Amino acid sequence: MQDAILAMLAKEPSHGYDLGLRLRRALGPLGGSMNAGQVYVTLARLEKAGLVVHERSAGSPDRPDRKVYALTDAGHERVTAWLAEVNRPKPDLVEFHLKLAAASASRLADPVELVDAQRRELLRRLAEAQRAVLAEPEGSTGGLLLEGIALRLQADLRWLEACERVWSRRADA
Amino acid sequence: MNVLQVRDLTKRHGRKHNLVRAVDGVDLDVPAGQMLAVTGPSGCGKSTLLNLMAGLERPTGGQVWLAGERIDTAGERALARLRRRSVGFVFQSFHLVEELTAAENVELPVLLAGGSPRAAKRRAGQLLDQVGLADRARQLPWKLSGGERQRVAVARALANEPLVVLADEPTGNLDTAATNEVLRLFADLRAMGQTVVMVTHDARVAATADRLVSMRDGVFVEDTWLGGGSGWLDGLFAMGD
Amino acid sequence: MGRLLLVSRLVLGDLRRHPGPAVLLVLSTFVATAVLSLGMSLPGATERLYLQTRAATAGPDVVALAPGMGGATDAVLTSLENAPGVVARSRPYRQFFATLTTGGGEARAIVLGADAKPGPIDRPLVTSGRWVRPGGVVVERGFAGAVGVDVGDRVAVAGRTFPVVGIAVTAARTVYPWAMMGGPGNGPSDGAGLVWMTEPDTRPLAASGLPVTSLVYLRMADPADTTRYMAFYHDTPNSAGGRVGDSAARVNSFTWQSMAHQDDVYLRDGQPILIIGGWLLSFMAVAGLSTLAAGRAAAQARRAGLLKVVGATPGLIAVVLLAEYLTLALLADAAGLALARLAAPTIINPSGSLLTADAGPHGGAVVMTTVVAVGVAILTAAAPALRAVRANVDRRPDHLVLLSRMAGWLPVPLLLGLRLVARRPGRALLHAGGTATTAIGLTVLLMVHAQPRDGWDLGGVTLADLADDQSRRLLAGVTAAMAVLAVVNTLTMTWTTATESRATMAVARTLGATPGQVTAGLAAAQLLPTLPGAFLGIPLGLSLHWFFGPADQPPTPLLWSVPPVLLLATGLLSVVPARLAARRSVAEALAA
Ligand SMILES: Nc1ncnc2c1ncn2[C@@H]1O[C@H](COP(=O)(O)OP(=O)(O)OP(=O)(O)O)[C@@H](O)[C@H]1O
Numbered sequence A: 001m002q003d004a005i006l007a008m009l010a011k012e013p014s015h016g017y018d019l020g021l022r023l024r025r026a027l028g029p030l031g032g033s034m035n036a037g038q039v040y041v042t043l044a045r046l047e048k049a050g051l052v053v054h055e056r057s058a059g060s061p062d063r064p065d066r067k068v069y070a071l072t073d074a075g076h077e078r079v080t081a082w083l084a085e086v087n088r089p090k091p092d093l094v095e096f097h098l099k100l101a102a103a104s105a106s107r108l109a110d111p112v113e114l115v116d117a118q119r120r121e122l123l124r125r126l127a128e129a130q131r132a133v134l135a136e137p138e139g140s141t142g143g144l145l146l147e148g149i150a151l152r153l154q155a156d157l158r159w160l161e162a163c164e165r166v167w168s169r170r171a172d173a
Numbered sequence B: 001m002n003v004l005q006v007r008d009l010t011k012r013h014g015r016k017h018n019l020v021r022a023v024d025g026v027d028l029d030v031p032a033g034q035m036l037a038v039t040g041p042s043g044c045g046k047s048t049l050l051n052l053m054a055g056l057e058r059p060t061g062g063q064v065w066l067a068g069e070r071i072d073t074a075g076e077r078a079l080a081r082l083r084r085r086s087v088g089f090v091f092q093s094f095h096l097v098e099e100l101t102a103a104e105n106v107e108l109p110v111l112l113a114g115g116s117p118r119a120a121k122r123r124a125g126q127l128l129d130q131v132g133l134a135d136r137a138r139q140l141p142w143k144l145s146g147g148e149r150q151r152v153a154v155a156r157a158l159a160n161e162p163l164v165v166l167a168d169e170p171t172g173n174l175d176t177a178a179t180n181e182v183l184r185l186f187a188d189l190r191a192m193g194q195t196v197v198m199v200t201h202d203a204r205v206a207a208t209a210d211r212l213v214s215m216r217d218g219v220f221v222e223d224t225w226l227g228g229g230s231g232w233l234d235g236l237f238a239m240g241d
Numbered sequence C: 001m002g003r004l005l006l007v008s009r010l011v012l013g014d015l016r017r018h019p020g021p022a023v024l025l026v027l028s029t030f031v032a033t034a035v036l037s038l039g040m041s042l043p044g045a046t047e048r049l050y051l052q053t054r055a056a057t058a059g060p061d062v063v064a065l066a067p068g069m070g071g072a073t074d075a076v077l078t079s080l081e082n083a084p085g086v087v088a089r090s091r092p093y094r095q096f097f098a099t100l101t102t103g104g105g106e107a108r109a110i111v112l113g114a115d116a117k118p119g120p121i122d123r124p125l126v127t128s129g130r131w132v133r134p135g136g137v138v139v140e141r142g143f144a145g146a147v148g149v150d151v152g153d154r155v156a157v158a159g160r161t162f163p164v165v166g167i168a169v170t171a172a173r174t175v176y177p178w179a180m181m182g183g184p185g186n187g188p189s190d191g192a193g194l195v196w197m198t199e200p201d202t203r204p205l206a207a208s209g210l211p212v213t214s215l216v217y218l219r220m221a222d223p224a225d226t227t228r229y230m231a232f233y234h235d236t237p238n239s240a241g242g243r244v245g246d247s248a249a250r251v252n253s254f255t256w257q258s259m260a261h262q263d264d265v266y267l268r269d270g271q272p273i274l275i276i277g278g279w280l281l282s283f284m285a286v287a288g289l290s291t292l293a294a295g296r297a298a299a300q301a302r303r304a305g306l307l308k309v310v311g312a313t314p315g316l317i318a319v320v321l322l323a324e325y326l327t328l329a330l331l332a333d334a335a336g337l338a339l340a341r342l343a344a345p346t347i348i349n350p351s352g353s354l355l356t357a358d359a360g361p362h363g364g365a366v367v368m369t370t371v372v373a374v375g376v377a378i379l380t381a382a383a384p385a386l387r388a389v390r391a392n393v394d395r396r397p398d399h400l401v402l403l404s405r406m407a408g409w410l411p412v413p414l415l416l417g418l419r420l421v422a423r424r425p426g427r428a429l430l431h432a433g434g435t436a437t438t439a440i441g442l443t444v445l446l447m448v449h450a451q452p453r454d455g456w457d458l459g460g461v462t463l464a465d466l467a468d469d470q471s472r473r474l475l476a477g478v479t480a481a482m483a484v485l486a487v488v489n490t491l492t493m494t495w496t497t498a499t500e501s502r503a504t505m506a507v508a509r510t511l512g513a514t515p516g517q518v519t520a521g522l523a524a525a526q527l528l529p530t531l532p533g534a535f536l537g538i539p540l541g542l543s544l545h546w547f548f549g550p551a552d553q554p555p556t557p558l559l560w561s562v563p564p565v566l567l568l569a570t571g572l573l574s575v576v577p578a579r580l581a582a583r584r585s586v587a588e589a590l591a592a
């Protein structure tokens, strides 16, 4: 969540309210369950960590006195690192999804490349798991666990294929 | 040494509005002993690439060398000889000769290559034993299960000790158990140093290869080296503690 | 109603997708039923035509002829009105033994002095032009056709030139060239045609001393009962004090029944040709169609499987298959009968001397050919229908072990060919049978053509022997039909084998078989059953020929050409699809 909000700010400084809207849009139907307060709490935490700063904008007539948040240099660094990072045990679906959305919005990274990098990593793992599966004699209990790992990796890879299809079409459009 | 070498290979179907670039300027080197997987979405040109590399189809442009011999310009007889001696094929739909028993199917390439019936018989027995089907040798294909049929097909592909085995979706018609049977066979081939190029869209199958190229709309978009474990699995168990 | 729609939709869909087999089915059945129905409509055909002509021309029940002219002869003839059963007679007419000269030459002719207005008995039917008038003659239609004269031509009768004013037919004469009905002095007959002219025009003939015979036409109380008359007239006293029939002034009587049978001479040879030919053709049709059906069995079984999946009952599947073949067979049968009807007049009335309005296949022949056509359809559809209905397991016959074992030691093309044959022994038998049938037809044809031919001597000109001509023509027709079916069958068989082995051959090519090897394999698969079939057909054809034709005729050396020709044709026909298939890229062939 923190990283996602940081990445959203990378595009341009925003109000907390706009950030909430953008997050919700990226999450689609699942975004409905996110409450608005969460964004402000997170922003406050990030500010404390020195990753964002805020300034008051000249209040517009209808909604006066609003804070506009922007990234600090440290915040920028953190976003770049997050986007480049793939080496997690397995992608957290929501996080990865938000990462792709943020990457696309901020233009700090190409979502398709992010997917590819993630896939390469998963493939390497799958290769390892699959070889281990095949090395086990048929019907061994040890093989069963490996089979489970391989199947999960396979499922993740399938999802990544779907991600790639959609994001590369976005890029073309 | 490269068993297969492909340069700027192109295959187009149709013209104008119906123009399909099935393969669109592909370069590829397959060194001896490598197991290469080609993946990609349906219709991206995988089968076409494989067929071009075996001379089953003629390219629109580019060159293919098989064991140092140019095959895109070779005549039908030369191609037949190459297929007989240097290439073994495994297809998604098995393509066993329905009229022949399992053993006779495996004998066929040996006989075609001019081997004596005795030699053919010996070789078939040996290969069927290797794929674990010694007891089904006299069955006609339609009496065998899908996995068994594909193992016969692999045995047949190996009959003349080919330089390269080309496999097009070898597990496409099989369930998980039968897929593993066939993949074990491929793992054995890899261990024996057999050069293999296989086309698949199943990540688990592709993951058994040393190297993975991804195709998209007739071009290669990625070339990944899968060989050598990263120790990730061990790490996983360590974390589990 | 919905079911009917479903069945017709399925049938039409299949026909649209596979028009080739449907065309072959219709063609084979059509040829076979046409020939068979012709053959079957021959018995009694001429008699029917004669009766028809007799009704149209008020034909006499008996024609009595006595040599010479004048009182004594007339007295004998007129006295016949007292014979038992006779209720009426015509006046005595005279016929002169003369010649007819046309541009083509001189032929024997009987010149009959006719009434300008025919009497109640024998009123010849003018088929073109008009009846005799002073100075104009009418020529009998059969004769006119043979010597090639038409209305408006000028002919010389006994040296005097007349215009031909009409062409006519009559039931009072046996058909051309038997118009003489007894030679001069009631001696033996020669071939001759009939010419009518007015009584006054015949006077110069009488004056010139040409041989003459007088005749009367008799009408019986019961036309069916002419035997009493025939028994009687031999006992009639004649003017010379002897007996009518064996006296000096002999009377020679022809009943209408004997005249009706005379025409049969033409058809005596033709009938077996047509009937045997019809059966041979039917057999060939069945052979070809079974191959066709067997070739499509796999596709039909798959289709039946699909229908089953969506809930069709086995009965419905059988109905769909049968409906398709039955419709086509009945269509072909109707077309065959129509052709027979068109061809019948020339075949059963080769002389043209009879009316043919009512020629063509009748009840029995129609029923019989329809039964044959339906039988062919059922035979063709039964096997796949049964297989489709019974189970969806695709059972293949276990191979002939010996053949397969042998194949292991042969060159690769032969190996592939032998294996293909060994897997489908039934198909190979059919192929051999079809080839044998073709060889039989060719053998009979060659033997008949090797016979010496005689023509008919009509005095100055020798006209073709119509009966012999007729059987040759029929034989040629049957042979042409056989040739068509043989080509169709060979095409079917090569096509079936080619499609069935396409997958096998494509796989063989991925394993490194050359296009040449694949082509040779396919050709071998076809030629192997052709060989015994071609050789078996010759002795069978010879025995057939000796049974129906001259038994002492030695086999002509030309027969040796039958097997090579058949092998060559099969080889060529099978190489073409194989070569075409080999030209396609292997990937394409595999995907097909
Ligand atoms: N004979 C042909 N005529 C026209 N187009 C063709 C022909 N053969 C292949 N194509 C087209 O070429 C493209 C590549 O086909 P190919 O069979 O190589 O795909 P693939 O990657 O093997 O797909 P799949 O994974 O579904 O087997 C497809 O778009 C296909 O429609």
Ligand SMILES: [Mg+2]
Pocket: B046, B047, B048, B168
């Ligand atoms: Mg494919």
